[in-house]
Amino acid sequence: MPEQTTAAQTARADIPADGAGKPDAVVVRDALGVGIAVGLSGFAFGVTSAGSGLTVWQTCALSLLVFTGASQFALVGALAAGGNPLTAAAGAFFLGVRNAFYGLRLSQLLALPRVLRPFAAHWVIDETTAVSLAQPGRRAARIGFAVTGLSLYLLWNLTTLVGALGAEAIGDTDAWGLDAAGPAVFLALLAPMLKTGVDRAVAGLAVLLGLGLLPFLPAGVPVLLAALAAPAVLYVAGRRRGAGRGGTR
Structure with missing residues (x-):
């Protein structure tokens, strides 16, 4: 056994x-x-x-x-x-x-x-x-x-x-x-650590959010909003994978 x-x-x-x-x-x-x-x-x-x-x-x-x-x-x-x-x-x-x-x-x-x-x-x-x-x-x-x-x-x-x-x-x-x-x-x-396309997309979007919002929002707030880059990119990546699997059926 x-x-x-x-x-x-x-x-x-x-x-x-x-x-x-x-x-x-x-x-x-x-x-x-x-x-x-x-x-x-x-x-x-x-x-x-x-x-x-x-x-x-x-x-x-x-x-x-x-x-x-x-x-x-x-x-x-x-x-x-x-x-x-x-x-x-x-x-x-x-x-x-x-x-x-x-x-x-x-x-x-x-x-x-x-x-x-x-x-x-x-x-x-x-x-x-x-x-x-x-x-x-x-x-x-x-x-x-x-x-x-x-x-x-x-x-x-x-x-x-x-x-x-x-x-x-x-x-x-x-x-x-x-x-x-x-x-x-x-x-x-x-x-x-940015080895995959998803990693680089998250980092790039976070930079754009952090720097882009800096002139318009109080100090500290752009950093908080930049954290939204991860769920946003993961959501889009998940939708693409789902669409790709659906297209192969």
Whole structure:
């Protein structure tokens, strides 16, 4: 009589338990590279946030407690443009919702003990997800997640403090273009993921909505409406697939 396989075992059957073929030192090196490179952009956030009118303590609290760079830049950017604080917070919130979907995948891949999951959840961001998913097995994924998360969290918060303290010395932050550092990093991470036509259509429509509505709506609102790109494109793609199947009958 064949052994019965549980749903949990089936779901994890495609996740190797070890990182055979990739030494731990290589995983650590790659993870540190991402953590250091992205962590340095915390300086740009600190300067931008302080230049937007937030105090040093408010700026540091955002990095310590929120710790999702694109959402932080969206929040202070909307505030700097004169947006309503509630609208700015809502835009940042919806931009950060993507991390919840990352968590669904990482929970299976990492399979961390329950006691560690609430702490690990704070580090579920674009960079830790990208490094973890790039690994060949669970051990390497755990190492990549931990090293990326720790190095990025420490450096991001340190450079945020330095940037906030040095904002006055820099002067006009708009002249330096530092407010573009966060979105630039986010786009660099997003670009390799746009592999299908649907992915590219969603990204393109979101850009058109976000930029096209910017002159007409309060700061923060275009970001919320840009989120409608995903359901709109998926709806059209579903209708086309349905029409294609109907035409072959």
